[in-house]
Amino acid sequence: MKYFFLSDGWRVGRVWEFGGLWNELAWQRKPHIQRLSLFIEEQQEKLWLYQVEEAVLMVEVRPLDPNHRQSIGQVVLKRLISAEQAIARLCEAETLSNLKNLE
Secondary structure, three states, rough: OOOEEEEEEEEEEEEEEEEEEEEEEEOOOOOOOEEEEEEEOOOEEEEEEEEOOOOOOEEOOOOOOOOOOOOOOOOEEEOOOHHHHHHHHHOOOEEEHHHHHHO
């Protein structure tokens, strides 16, 4: 598995695999992308940890509100991180929380 952090207010767009854009007809399914219940807080911003399957090479992310003046239109995440890197990042975080602790 691979991982990435994504801020509140952003969503996953297009996904790339080794052969190019993810083709649901060829794969006969959508890519496995799951938001986990862990997030870190940095500069008063929640960064959620996402898990993606190994076949995913890049992920495009977009703001939920494309009309927001200060938002970037889109970003392509080209360097997804390993489980070890995600754990290290979680350990370095200013604040670490999980959804279960908030309920």
